Amino acid sequence: xxxxxxxxxxxxxxxxxxxxxxxxxxxxxxxxxxxxxxxxxxxxxxxxxxxxxxxxxxxxxxxxxxxxxxxxxxxxxxxxxxxxxxxxxxxxxxxxxxxxxxxxxxxxxxxxxxxxxxxxxxxxxxxxxxxxxxxxxxxxxxxxxxxxxxxxxxxxxxxxxxxxxxxxxxxxxxxxxxxxxxxxxxxxxxxxxxxxxxxxxxxxxxxxxxxxxxxxxxxxxxxxxxxxxxxxxxxxxxxxxxxxxxxxxxxxxxxxxxxxxxxxxxxxxxxxxxxxxxxxxxxxxxxxxxxxxxxxxxxxxxxxxxxxxxxxxxxxxxxxxxxxxxxxxxxxxxxxxxxxxxxxxxxxxxxxxxxxxxxxxxxxxxxxxxxxxxxxxxxxxxxxxxxxxxxxxxxxxxxxxxxxxxxxxxxxxxxxxxxxxxxxxxxxxxxxxxxxxxxxxxxxxxxxxxxxxxxxxxxxxxxxxxxxxxxxxxxxxxxxxxxxxxxxxxxxxxxxxxxxxxxxxxxxxxxxxxxxxxxxxxxxxxxxxxxxxxxxxxxxxxxxxxxxxxxxxxxxxxxxxxxxxxxxxxxxx
Amino acid sequence: xxxxxxxxxxxxxxxxxxxxxxxxxxxxxxxxxxxxxxxxxxxxxxxxxxxxxxxxxxxxxxxxxxxxxxxxxxxxxxxxxxxxxxxxxxxxxxxxxxxxxxxxxxxxxxxxxxxxxxxxxxxxxxxxxxxxxxxxxxxxxxxxxxxxxxxxxxxxxxxxxxxxxxxxxxxxxxxxxxxxxxxxxxxxxxxxxxxxxxxxxxxxxxxxxxxxxxxxxxxx
Numbered sequence: 083x084x085x086x087x088x089x090x091x092x093x094x095x096x097x098x099x100x101x102x103x104x105x106x107x108x109x110x111x112x113x114x115x116x117x118x119x120x121x122x123x124x125x126x127x128x129x130x131x132x133x134x135x136x137x138x139x140x141x142x143x144x145x146x147x148x149x150x151x152x153x154x155x156x157x158x159x160x161x162x163x164x165x166x167x168x169x170x171x172x173x174x175x176x177x178x179x180x181x182x183x184x185x186x187x188x189x190x191x192x193x194x195x196x197x198x199x200x201x202x203x204x205x206x207x208x209x210x211x212x213x214x215x216x217x218x219x220x221x222x223x224x225x226x227x228x229x230x231x232x233x234x235x236x237x238x239x240x241x242x243x244x245x246x247x248x249x250x251x252x253x254x255x256x257x258x259x260x261x262x263x264x265x266x267x268x269x270x271x272x273x274x275x276x277x278x279x280x281x282x283x284x285x286x287x288x289x290x291x292x293x294x295x296x297x298x299x300x301x302x303x304x305x306x307x308x309x310x311x312x313x314x315x316x317x318x319x320x321x322x323x324x325x326x327x328x329x330x331x332x333x334x335x336x337x338x339x340x341x342x343x344x345x346x347x348x349x350x351x352x353x354x355x356x357x358x359x360x361x362x363x364x365x366x367x368x369x370x371x372x373x374x375x376x377x378x379x380x381x382x383x384x385x386x387x388x389x390x391x392x393x394x395x396x397x398x399x400x401x402x403x404x405x406x407x408x409x410x411x412x413x414x415x416x417x418x419x420x421x422x423x424x425x426x427x428x429x430x431x432x433x434x435x436x437x438x439x440x441x442x443x444x445x446x447x448x449x450x451x452x453x454x455x456x457x458x459x460x461x462x463x464x465x466x467x468x469x470x471x472x473x474x475x476x477x478x479x480x481x482x483x484x485x486x487x488x489x490x491x492x493x494x495x496x497x498x499x500x501x502x503x504x505x506x507x508x509x510x511x512x513x514x515x516x517x518x519x520x521x522x523x524x525x526x527x528x529x530x531x532x533x534x535x536x537x538x539x540x541x542x543x544x545x546x547x548x549x550x551x552x553x554x555x556x557x558x559x560x561x562x563x564x565x566x567x568x569x570x571x572x573x574x575x576x577x578x579x580x581x582x583x584x585x586x587x588x589x590x591x592x593x594x595x596x597x598x599x600x601x602x603x604x605x606x607x608x609x610x611x612x613x614x615x616x617x618x619x620x621x622x623x624x625x626x627x628x629x630x631x632x633x634x635x636x637x638x639x640x641x642x643x644x645x646x647x648x649x650x651x652x653x654x655x
Numbered sequence: 656x657x658x659x660x661x662x663x664x665x666x667x668x669x670x671x672x673x674x675x676x677x678x679x680x681x682x683x684x685x686x687x688x689x690x691x692x693x694x695x696x697x698x699x700x701x702x703x704x705x706x707x708x709x710x711x712x713x714x715x716x717x718x719x720x721x722x723x724x725x726x727x728x729x730x731x732x733x734x735x736x737x738x739x740x741x742x743x744x745x746x747x748x749x750x751x752x753x754x755x756x757x758x759x760x761x762x763x764x765x766x767x768x769x770x771x772x773x774x775x776x777x778x779x780x781x782x783x784x785x786x787x788x789x790x791x792x793x794x795x796x797x798x799x800x801x802x803x804x805x806x807x808x809x810x811x812x813x814x815x816x817x818x819x820x821x822x823x824x825x826x827x828x829x830x831x832x833x834x835x836x837x838x839x840x841x842x843x844x845x846x847x848x849x850x851x852x853x854x855x856x857x858x859x860x861x862x863x864x865x866x867x868x869x870x871x872x873x874x875x
Contacts, residue, residue, distance in 0.1 A: 118713055129710040147728070162710070178713070178728035254754055257721065262747070268792075272813050282815045284824075307824055309815060313842065321824055332754035351776035354825070380822035380829075396679055404760050412672065424668075433763045441780040448668065450661035459664065468780050482779060486830055496829055497821035504832045514802065532802045543802050563798075570804040570833045571861065578798065595798070599808050603861045613808060615797070621789060626745075629790055637812050640865075644813040650792050654745070 110184040111135070117144065117179040118163065126154075126175065131162045135189040142166065142183035144175050154181075253334050254293055263289030263302075266652040274644035278312035288324070289655075298329035301344065307382060319383040323354070336363045338371075343384075346373055349411045351427055351443065352393050354378050356386050367404060369397040377415065379494050389422070389493045391415040407431040417492040424448035425489075439470040447489040455490050455506045463489045479517035486510045510536045524551030526561075536570070543567025558583040565597075573600045576613075588622030588629075599639075611640040628653050702752040723748075737762075741788030773826035805833045809866040835860040 113134055119127040130136050136159055144152040152173060154166040175181075265287040272280040286305025294300040303324035309317045324344050331338030331347075338347070338361040346352045348361050348371050357375010364370070372394045378384035395411035409429040415422045430442040445464035449456045465485040472478040487509040488496055496505055511534060518528040526549040533542045547563030554560065559582045566575040576597025583590050595615040602609075619633035631650040637643060716724050729748075732738040739746075751758050751769060761768030766782040778785075785793040796816070800807045817823035819831040819838055836843055836858060843851055843860075851857065 116708060116710075116713055118710065129708060129713060147730070176728070177724070177726050180730070180733075262750075270815070272815070274810070274813055278810075278813075280813055280815050280818075282817075305824075309817060311818060312810070312814070319824075323825065333756060334754065345771055345773060345775070347771070350772040350774075353775050353827075380825045380827040382817070382821070382824050384825065396676075398679075402757075402760070404763070410675075431764065433765075436763070439765060439780075443776055448664075450664060451659075452661070464777075466776070466779050470781065480781060482781070484779065504834070504837060508832060510804070510830060530802060534804055536804060541804060543806075545801065565801055567801060567806065569806050572806055572808055572866075574801065574806050574808075599806075601808075601861065601865065603859070604865055609865075611809075613812070615812065629742075631790070631792060639809045639812070642810070644810070646813070650790070652790060654742075 109187045111187050111190070113183050113185055115142075115181050115183060117175050117177050117181070120174050120177055120179075125165045126168070127163050127165055128181070129163055130183070131160050131164050133161050135185045136164050136183065137189070140183055140185065142181055144179055144181035146173070146175050146179050152181075156183075254332060255296055255334075257293050259291065259293045261289055261291050262655065263287060264652050264654045266650065268648070268650045270646055270648035272644060272646040274312075275642055278644075279310045279314070280312055281308075281310045283308040286321075294327070298327055298339075301326050301328065301342075309382075317382060321383055323384070331361065331363075337361070338363070343378070343386075346393070348397070349393065349395050349409070349413075349427065351445065352391065352411070352413050352425075353380070354384065355391070357390075367399045367402055369395075369399075371395055377493070379497070381494075381497055389415055389417050390419075395427075405432065405434055415491070415493060420492070421452075422493055423489060423491045424450075437472055439472075440468070441470075442467040449490065453490045461487065461489065463487045475522075476520040477518060479515070482512075482514045482516075484510075484512045484514075507537050510534065525549060532567075538570065541568045541570060543569070554581070555583050571602055573602065574598065578615075585622065587624075588620065591617075591619045591621070593617040613637070613639040627655060701754060702748060742790055743788055775827055778828060805831070811866060834858070835864075 113130060113136075115128045115130040117126060118129045119125070128142075136156055138156050138159055140156045142154050142156065144154060146152065152171050152175060153169045155169060156164050157167045158165045266284070268282070268284040270282045272282075284305050284307045286303070286307075288303035289301075291300040301324050302322075304320070304322040306320055307318070311317075322343060324342075326340050326342030326344035328338070328340045330336070331340075339358070340347060341358040343354065343356050344359070345354050346359055348359070348369065352373070354377065355373055355375040356378060357373060359371065359373035359375075361369055361371030372392070374392045375390065376386050377389040377391050378386040379388065391413055393411060393413040395409060397407060397409040400406040407430070409427070411427040411429075413423070413425045413427070415425075424447065426446045426448065428444045428446075430440070432438070432440040443464070443466045444462065447461050447463045449459055449461065462485060464487070465483065467484075468480060468482040470478065470480040488505040490506070512532060513534075514530065514532040516528075516530045518526055520526050527547075528549065529544075529546040531542075531544050534540060543565065544567065545563060545565040547561055549559055549561040551557075551559060559580075561580040561582075562577070563580070564577045567573070574597050576595065578593060578595035581592045593615070594617075595613075597613050598610070599613055600610050615635065615637050617633060617635040619631060621629070621631050623629050629652050632648070634645070634647045636645045714723055714727050714729075716722050731744070743751075751761075755761070765780065766786075767780065770782070785796065785799065787794055797807050797812055805811075815823075816828070820828045822829055831837065839860070843857065846852070849856075
């Protein structure tokens with residue numbers, strides 16, 4: 083018995099061979115495009131048209147940001163744009179979606195045999211015409227308006243240069259006034275089984291009013307904070323971190339002047355200031371500047387006017403790219419009018435390429451006969467030196483050295499509970515190495531080694547872990563870490579597992595940490611205990627401008643426990 | 656005229672600073688240089704558009720160039736090779752591409768190229784030890800404390816940062832001393848039964864108290 087069914091596909095293939103050969107043999111040009119308009123019940127438009135060689139019926143592929151691909155076909159064409167119809171999908175690609183279309187090269191060939199025709203710019207633009215998006219909209223009858231082609235009128239323009247080469251940006255003074263910044267709320271409720279309350283509440287904002295009063299920017303940063311302690315003491319303050327006005331410091335003005343309350347711009351090591359800072363950028367990018375004013379104490383309400391300072395600095399950089407930067411600065415402080423601290427600061431920054439980053443800072447205090455607790459005329463009170471190396475695949479390592487000591491000063495900078503006797507003798511040196519290696523499958527091996535010495539002794543800590551990608555769930559991260567160390571009063575060994583899984587609007591995070599602790603000086607019957615910590619948190623976005631973080635944490639140590647719940651919510655504007 | 660040793664030191668310091676200033680000024684300043692006032696203005700517009708599509712209406716709306724479409728999207732990684740994550744991916748373009756100069760210069764300096772160091776140079780250069788790109792809310796502080804002299808144990812895990820670092824709200828996390836009395840001086844002074852200060856029990860609290868319990872210590 084004859085079975086005709088298998089013959090049907092063969093017959094179809096044979097009939098389509100000539101067509102396939104013709105299509106396969108033709109050289110094609112790939113053209114990228116974007117969706118310019120779409121929506122429920124609306125036509126989907128792309129930014130390519132007749133002049134790009136597109137014809138009705140051409141097939142194309144869209145690549146939405148969420149992944150996957152959508153097939154479509156050109157349904158109508160105008161000179162600069164086209165309308166498309168999706169094939170086999172109801173998904174509407176949002177504006178901006180990228181895609182590509184293959185067009186036979188033959189469409190670009192000049193039938194007359196002359197060289198390819200270039201778009202010749204219109205010799206003369208209409209008087210008063212400004213390039214704007216409005217000029218690109220279609221007229222009511224559906225035809226493209228006769229808009230002159232844009233061209234760069236800069237006399238220095240040469241073919242191959244970026245389109246806007248030589249154009250001068252708009253001066254900030256000529257721009258519209260606008261406000262940017264964020265408002266945030268942080269609340270943490272922490273209680274233990276004895277009802278000791280360690281809760282914290284912060285409500286604040288930071289904002290910049292650009293082009294305020296036509297001269298510069300107005301900055302404000304402040305918050306109301308409230309804290310309770312286990313001994314039932316409470317503290318509530320209004321903290322104004324920043325209220326300042328900044329002029330210049332941009333490509334139109336080499337001088338930068340800031341006054342009000344602010345963190346010193348050039349040398350943040352010199353702390354916040356109620357005063358004025360001036361800086362000047364030279365033609366070779368070197369910078370020089372000075373500041374004068376009162377120094378708020380770094381407490382909860384920034385109490386001011388007890389201390390004042392003057393400071394100068396000079397920053398040398400090796401050219402516009404600023405690969406190497408060396409800074410020298412000097413600050414003289416006064417406490418209630420009496421000379422207090424002489425601080426000399428040196429900073430180094432070296433970033434030869436994307437791989438290496440070297441940073442360092444050296445704080446040297448200069449003493450005189452009024453400084454009773456110091457024998458030498460100079461003392462290095464703070465040192466940071468950091469070598470950072472990154473690889474292209476995301477792996478990296480850094481080595482950081484820190485030295486810290488407390489200078490003899492009258493200013494209340496080292497706030498209670500520090501007793502003066504400790505300030506005089508305390509010092510601290512720490513060397514830390516960190517490294518992480520990223521593998522092709524997205525997993526990550528990481529570790530850290532730290533050693534320290536202080537006025538009483540020495541100690542160390544080590545940590546090593548591995549983070550897996552997609553372990554339990556696609557796109558999840560699972561980090562398992564083991565650590566141990568010998569601190570000043572306690573020896574520890576422990577481990578933690580950190581699991582994070584993304585959601586469409588954020589991610590969930592779960593953490594469990596368990597450690598065995600041994601108190602060095604405590605009696606044998608009470609010196610060892612286990613400590614557990616379990617934490618769950620959820621980060622998510624609400625609409626475009628809100629971001630939120632909710633968390634809850636429980637801790638159990640020996641026979642006691644405590645727990646926390648908290649929220650951080652921020653709106654950017 | 657005679658000078659005391661501190662005065663001599665001060666004069667010497669000022670003289671050295673003055674000489675250093677003169678040398679630096681002579682070496683780094685060229686005649687007419689300050690008249691240029693060009694800084695980076697020769698480097699073109701705030702945000703070069705050399706690789707952008709020709710259709711301006713893809714991104715811009717209105718009569719000027721400052722307003723972008725509400726549904727504006729830009730694949731920064733595909734266009735520039737630099738992937739933006741977290742808050743950086745949500746930031747407005749001009750937050751980074753602004754009048755200060757080429758963003759590549761600031762980007763090469765890491766976080767501090769754009770963000771001011773609110774910790775006033777006291778916490779080093781690698782912000783990512785405590786912060787992540789989603790927001791500036793610090794994360795993993797308790798785990799990070801394992802790499803200090805004072806791993807947080809017992810009740811200390813539940814205490815807010817500013818109890819030991821009073822400048823925490825202002826970003827100044829000065830290292831804390833690790834002796835008990837440094838933080839618990841008020842408790843020590845308030846003791847009545849027995850009166851610790853009266854008995855001279857002003858140090859080595861850990862002989863009787865443990866960091867795991869709020870309740871009274873036991874006598875050994």
